[in-house]
Amino acid sequence: MADDGAQGLLEMHTQGAHAIAQDESSCVVFGIPKEALALGAVDEAIPLHQIGVAALRAANQGGKRR
Numbered sequence: 001m002a003d004d005g006a007q008g009l010l011e012m013h014t015q016g017a018h019a020i021a022q023d024e025s026s027c028v029v030f031g032i033p034k035e036a037l038a039l040g041a042v043d044e045a046i047p048l049h050q051i052g053v054a055a056l057r058a059a060n061q062g063g064k065r066r
Helices: 003-014 031-039 046-059
Strands: 020-022 042-045
Touching: 003 031, 020 031, 020 046, 042 046
Parallel strands: 020 042
Antiparallel strands: none
C-alpha cells in the first residue's frame, strides 16, 4: 500500500531533503509512512501534532538533512 508516495519521498531524501513522516501511533492509516520508513527514506517519524514545528525547523535549516 502507498508505495508510490514512499518512492517519491525516497527520491527527495536521496537528493538531501530532510524527510519527516507521521509516526504510527498518531496515524489512522500507516501505509505511506510505513513504506517510507522501510525504504530508509525518513529522517524522523513523529506525532502529527509535532510535524508543523519540525517542518519549520527543517525549512529554517535550508530543508537539508543535518
